[in-house]
Amino acid sequence: MTTLFLYHGEPTGPSLTVLAALFESGLAADLLHIDLAMAQRHAGEVPLGFEANYSVEGEGPVLVVDGEPTVDSVFIGCLLDDLAPQSGLRPTDPYLRWEMMAWCRWMIERLAPGAAALANIAWTTPRLAALDDAEFEGLVAPIEADDLRDRWRQTRAGLLSDDHRKASEARVHEATKKIDDRLADRDWIMGDFSLADLESYAWVAPMRDLIPAAFEGKPRLAAWLERVKTRPSVARALAQAQKPEPAHGFAPGPEINRWG
The missing domain is CATH 3.40.30.10 (Glutaredoxin)
Structure with missing residues (x-):
């Protein structure tokens, strides 16, 4: 077993x-x-x-x-x-399975880096900045990957250029429109509930606290967000929270895509 x-x-x-x-x-x-x-x-x-x-x-x-x-x-x-x-986390039809994976890749490589950058500056930077230098370095010393350790230091310093911020915000707007458009003739992103709904919700939903304008005038998106939130598996996941604002519980990463 x-x-x-x-x-x-x-x-x-x-x-x-x-x-x-x-x-x-x-x-x-x-x-x-x-x-x-x-x-x-x-x-x-x-x-x-x-x-x-x-x-x-x-x-x-x-x-x-x-x-x-x-x-x-x-x-x-x-x-x-x-x-x-x-x-049923993935469709059984080969084409739909490919389409779902392509959708998830878009979320991972287009939306997630931008959403993470905005979330970390807003919510993680203050927690890390409150640590003294020795305490912080003790936290990141065991990280084996140099680039990941550097991202932690950048997050603590609150480093986010205006161009990076604007690009990240644009990706959130792009993602909410993409989802709203997709739902024109269906309740779930792939027609039936799938991993695509989970991955999209997980990155998009927290952005309501940071970029509310990206959600305005999108009733299909609003209805989908509520459907996902109240699905038993998601409600049970949300019940695992140990902090008052679980949606703010981000950590450095993911990095901007550089793999191809």
């Missing part, structure tokens, strides 16, 4: 995706909450292999499957769907 341990942060971004996907799957797992914004992913208690340290997603959850750490929310969702095919 497969043994699952999920190390997750507050139910927002990739942690929300994986928590809800796990609950959709019906698989049993031990849930272990960690404070991602305080670098607890690197504190020595979470199993991390090469893939986890160099995760494109940055500081997301880690699902340990029979002792092997796995990372990146969409790929974990696919793994859960393979372990529990009845969950």
